[in-house]
Amino acid sequence: MKKLILTTAALALSAGLAIAASHGATVRLGTEGAYAPWNFINDNGEVDGFERELGDELCKRAELTCEWVTNEWDSIIPNLVSGNYDAIIAGMSITDERDEVIDFTQAYTPPDPSSYLATSADVDVESAVIAAQAATIQAAFIAEQGWTLVEFATPEETVAAVRNGEADAVLADKAYLEPFAGQDGLVMLERSEMIGGGVGMGLRESDGELRAKFDAAIQSMKDDGTLNTLIAKWEVASTW
Amino acid sequence: MFEFCADPETLDTFRWFACYLTTGKHIGMYWSVLTVLALLAITAPAALFFGFAGASAARSHVSPVSWLGKAYIAVVRGVPDIAFFLFFVIALDQMFEYLRHKVKCPDWTEPIRQGNDFIVCDAAKLPLGSSPQWVHETYGFFLAVLTFAIVFGAFTANVLFGAMRAVPRAQIETAEAYGMSRRQAFWRVLVPQMWVYALPGLGNLWMILIKATPLLFLLGVEDIVYWAKDLGETKHARFTDYPHGDWRIWYFLALLVFYLTFTWISEKVINRLTKRLSHGQATLGGDAQRKVTA
Amino acid sequence: MSCWQTIQDYGLRSIGIGERLLPKTDFTLCQQFTLIGSGMIWNIYFGALALFVGFFIASAVALGKNAGPAWIRKPCEWFIFVFRGSPLFIQFFFAYFIFLKVKQLGFMPWLTSAQAGALVVLILNTAAYSGEIFYGALRSVPRGDVEAADAYGLAGWSRFRRILWPTMLRLGWPAYTNEAIFLFHATTLVFFSAFPTLGQRGDSLYYASYFADKTFNPFIPYPILAGYFILLTLVIVGLFGLINMRLNRHLPQERRVRLRFRPNLLR
Numbered sequence: 137m138k139k140l141i142l143t144t145a146a147l148a149l150s151a152g153l154a155i156a157a158s159h160g161a162t163v164r165l166g167t168e169g170a171y172a173p174w175n176f177i178n179d180n181g182e183v184d185g186f187e188r189e190l191g192d193e194l195c196k197r198a199e200l201t202c203e204w205v206t207n208e209w210d211s212i213i214p215n216l217v218s219g220n221y222d223a224i225i226a227g228m229s230i231t232d233e234r235d236e237v238i239d240f241t242q243a244y245t246p247p248d249p250s251s252y253l254a255t256s257a258d259v260d261v262e263s264a265v266i267a268a269q270a271a272t273i274q275a276a277f278i279a280e281q282g283w284t285l286v287e288f289a290t291p292e293e294t295v296a297a298v299r300n301g302e303a304d305a306v307l308a309d310k311a312y313l314e315p316f317a318g319q320d321g322l323v324m325l326e327r328s329e330m331i332g333g334g335v336g337m338g339l340r341e342s343d344g345e346l347r348a349k350f351d352a353a354i355q356s357m358k359d360d361g362t363l364n365t366l367i368a369k370w371e372v373a374s375t376w
Numbered sequence: 377m378f379e380f381c382a383d384p385e386t387l388d389t390f391r392w393f394a395c396y397l398t399t400g401k402h403i404g405m406y407w408s409v410l411t412v413l414a415l416l417a418i419t420a421p422a423a424l425f426f427g428f429a430g431a432s433a434a435r436s437h438v439s440p441v442s443w444l445g446k447a448y449i450a451v452v453r454g455v456p457d458i459a460f461f462l463f464f465v466i467a468l469d470q471m472f473e474y475l476r477h478k479v480k481c482p483d484w485t486e487p488i489r490q491g492n493d494f495i496v497c498d499a500a501k502l503p504l505g506s507s508p509q510w511v512h513e514t515y516g517f518f519l520a521v522l523t524f525a526i527v528f529g530a531f532t533a534n535v536l537f538g539a540m541r542a543v544p545r546a547q548i549e550t551a552e553a554y555g556m557s558r559r560q561a562f563w564r565v566l567v568p569q570m571w572v573y574a575l576p577g578l579g580n581l582w583m584i585l586i587k588a589t590p591l592l593f594l595l596g597v598e599d600i601v602y603w604a605k606d607l608g609e610t611k612h613a614r615f616t617d618y619p620h621g622d623w624r625i626w627y628f629l630a631l632l633v634f635y636l637t638f639t640w641i642s643e644k645v646i647n648r649l650t651k652r653l654s655h656g657q658a659t660l661g662g663d664a665q666r667k668v669t670a
Numbered sequence: 671m672s673c674w675q676t677i678q679d680y681g682l683r684s685i686g687i688g689e690r691l692l693p694k695t696d697f698t699l700c701q702q703f704t705l706i707g708s709g710m711i712w713n714i715y716f717g718a719l720a721l722f723v724g725f726f727i728a729s730a731v732a733l734g735k736n737a738g739p740a741w742i743r744k745p746c747e748w749f750i751f752v753f754r755g756s757p758l759f760i761q762f763f764f765a766y767f768i769f770l771k772v773k774q775l776g777f778m779p780w781l782t783s784a785q786a787g788a789l790v791v792l793i794l795n796t797a798a799y800s801g802e803i804f805y806g807a808l809r810s811v812p813r814g815d816v817e818a819a820d821a822y823g824l825a826g827w828s829r830f831r832r833i834l835w836p837t838m839l840r841l842g843w844p845a846y847t848n849e850a851i852f853l854f855h856a857t858t859l860v861f862f863s864a865f866p867t868l869g870q871r872g873d874s875l876y877y878a879s880y881f882a883d884k885t886f887n888p889f890i891p892y893p894i895l896a897g898y899f900i901l902l903t904l905v906i907v908g909l910f911g912l913i914n915m916r917l918n919r920h921l922p923q924e925r926r927v928r929l930r931f932r933p934n935l936l937r
Binding site for chain 1: 399403404462466470473490492495496506512593605606610616618
């Protein structure tokens with residue numbers, strides 16, 4: 137039956153219809169799988185975390201069959217626009233730069249400040265050496281302030297750099313840093329920076345229909361409070 | 377895996393590790409070893425094919441073909457493989473989909489490039505949107521093999537081109553004197569003899585190929601380094617049953633042992649192959665063998 | 671902003687001279703060419719220095735591996751085996767780890783910076799690869815050359831300096847050229863894996879991925895990077911070709927080793 141629908145759709149020669157039909161089949165969700173608690177690979181080797189639960193629920197509400205795919209962060213947008221998956225759900229902040237290239241659904245977590253994790257509570261970030269993951273909004277922020285920035289390829293290395301004294305503090309998402317606080321004498325600083333917008337799902341600009349579906353599903357989760365419950369459960373951000 | 381793994385927190389060290397090392401994620405890493413080996417096994421002959429084609433083209437008497445072969449060798453060799461991997465796979469994928477699109481959906485009127493988006497008709501998608509995950513993974517693996525083969529094909533072409541030159545000119549002249557055509561002389565005299573000259577270079581390339589596999593994760597294939605990084609990172613009790621600190625050093629140590637063993641075995645095999653191939657050849661190695669038997 | 675202005679602002683950005691902030695919006699081709707080119711300074715720095723220092727260590731290691739006593743030979747063999755047998759990726763990781771430990775003990779704190787630490791790794795890496803090439807070349811020095819040296823009464827250092835070493839270089843040179851090309855390519859891994867980037871002063875790959883990340887279009891910055899490296903490779907092949915001609919200048923024309931046509935060129 138599925139095959140029959142596909143053939144008729146192809147014969148109808150209508151872009152909208154054909155895309156709709158393929159979405160009736162499966163929607164592929166792209167994520168990074170290395171950013172707990174947002175998304176990570178669990179002990180069984182499956183995608184897990186806040187966004188896994190959220191994505192599955194959204195697909196259920198939008199009546200879509202979804203499949204999870206992991207992709208390197210660096211090429212996550214090029215692979216979306218090239219059509220290797222249909223949506224990004226990877227803790228991606230909605231920024232103007234990204235919005236020019238892809239479309240976002242409404243945010244599913246509110247904008248949250250980034251925090252510092254440091255060797256001691258009295259580190260002065262303006263004169264200290266601050267570590268950040270290369271090519272993140274945090275790295276761009278520190279560079280813009282004119283503070284001393286060291287960039288590492290992975291988030292793990294940024295925390296390690298603070299631990300072994302290569303940097304005085306690391307700037308990253310609060311939810312990522314929080315589990316490290318209290319270990320090896322690392323502490324969270326009081327100061328935090330309001331950078332980045334809320335987090336939303338990224339879709340191809342030509343895929344308005346799918347975006348509308350996810351948008352409606354997110355709205356319905358916001359309305360009945362299930363989204364807040366999920367955010368609280370995984371402690372990824374503040375609630376709506 | 378084991379029954380006693382239900383509650384890891386209560387286990388003693390040995391059992392804890394027995395459970396830890398058999399989690400689904402670790403099994404994933406063990407599989408990735410096979411993925412890497414399979415990739416090497418397929419890439420090597422594929423690269424040899426590309427190399428042979430490249431070298432033959434570079435030797436061609438038809439100028440455009442010869443330029444093409446030489447350009448392929450020069451350009452691909454000149455670029456760091458890492459830079460190549462960062463954009464080439466997407467380009468390759470788009471090229472395939474574009475070609476399929478032209479064939480399968482000739483009546484399609486929408487533009488393929490809509491702003492930033494690359495859109496082909498559904499029938500042209502590779503793999504089809506409806507195919508299961510394993511098809512996607514196999515396709516990704518295939519793209520990685522092809523990319524590796526194209527990159528290492530250029531190096532292979534360079535080696536084979538040199539090897540073809542190294543076969544003594546007199547051999548070909550003799551073949552021609554016996555009335556063989558150019559084609560016959562090439563296939564019956566040149567090709568069988570060039571391998572002994574090519575082998576040291578090819579052996580080195582094989583070693584380089586082995587050591588290029590950590591770059592596989594750039595091509596979207598989950599290789600051993602990808603897993604070692606992920607598994608070695610600090611794991612918090614909230615997200616796993618087996619929390620631990622930064623263990624990357626241990627995982628990388630395992631990788632080091634893996635690679636050293638692999639290259640060590642390869643070296644032994646190549647040495648043996650060199651001896652075998654030198655047999656009866658007009659080279660120093662071949663002479664030495666004759667002297668021993670005589 | 672004119673392109674010339676961009677070059678003035680960003681031409682030396684990778685070593686910290688010029689505009690402090692990287693471009694953030696409205697990326698032009700000129701900016702991409704300038705910054706990626708600016709990053710090439712580090713690739714050339716790493717490659718040229720590693721090649722220069724590594725050359726001498728390689729000569730020593732090749733001699734060591736060829737030496738009689740096991741206490742010299744074995745360490746050289748192991749050195750070559752470990753550095754040739756493992757991916758550079760992993761070598762960088764371990765080196766950074768060890769340098770950190772050394773620093774914590776209070777020695778040589780500068781080793782954890784990419785400019786020094788990664789350079790050390792690259793030196794050792796190329797020393798091992800070239801060492802093996804030179805060792806192979808040393809083994810194939812024609813016996814006649816050595817006998818002639820003996821006949822002239824040359825021995826010890828002067829025999830090595832005047833006979834063995836030049837012949838070894840001549841025989842190993844084509845393969846060594848390839849090693850040099852590979853080494854320059856390998857310098858792109860420095861900031862890509864283990865070593866940190868300070869103040870956005872990175873190499874060409876760092877800036878290329880910066881642009882790829884900002885513009886979400888990998889099809890412009892990476893080919894630019896590729897173009898730069900093709901040019902660099904041509905320059906290396908040219909320079910090494912000149913040295914090759916000098917090494918072979920005493921040979922009759924047709925016996926000269928032609929650089930491009932040697933079979934076992936690769937490391």
